[in-house]
Amino acid sequence: MLPKVKQIFIIALTLTGVVFGWIGYGILQLFYPDEYSPYFPLIPLFFYVFGLVFIYLFEYMHKYMPEKSTLVYIISKGAKLVIGLMFLVVYGFFIGIHTKVFILTFLAYYIVYLIFESCFFLRYEMEMKKVNKKK
Numbered sequence: 001m002l003p004k005v006k007q008i009f010i011i012a013l014t015l016t017g018v019v020f021g022w023i024g025y026g027i028l029q030l031f032y033p034d035e036y037s038p039y040f041p042l043i044p045l046f047f048y049v050f051g052l053v054f055i056y057l058f059e060y061m062h063k064y065m066p067e068k069s070t071l072v073y074i075i076s077k078g079a080k081l082v083i084g085l086m087f088l089v090v091y092g093f094f095i096g097i098h099t100k101v102f103i104l105t106f107l108a109y110y111i112v113y114l115i116f117e118s119c120f121f122l123r124y125e126m127e128m129k130k131v132n133k134k135k
Contacts, residue, residue: 005124006055013051016116017044024105035101039091043106046087047113050080054117073121077114084110 021044028036054076061072088106092099 003059006059009055009120010052012116012120013048013055016113017048017051020044020109020112024109028101028105032101035098037095037098037102039095039097039102040105042091043102043109046084046106047109050083051113051117054080069125077117 021041024044025040028040057076058069058072061068084106088103091102
């Protein structure tokens with residue numbers, strides 16, 4: 001069951017990245033064209049890569065320690081927060097182009113992807129409970 005879930009997650013993650021990448025680009029070009037950073041594409045890329053790492057880690061943990069899936073989810077959210085903050089500090093310190101708008105855009109993406117991943121994980125856990133009840 002998990003390979004199909006992983007495939008669905010990767011497809012949904014890709015679509016979310018593309019759709020919100022273009023939406024973010026459009027909003028920035030429409031309302032803040034002078035504040036657009038050429039490094040803006042790093043934001044959706046960051047969340048896409050982190051989503052891939054998350055699903056492969058989740059698959060690994062589900063295979064070898066299925067009782068730890070919730071713990072893996074919580075740890076991955078904490079790691080995403082810490083790595084995201086480090087990403088923003090590095091951007092602000094070394095690049096520093098339109099930092100305020102870049103950080104606000106990053107936070108908007110963070111919220112979108114947090115909701116996306118939480119909904120996906122919740123749906124997955126509910127499906128697993130249904131399967132376990134049938135057994």
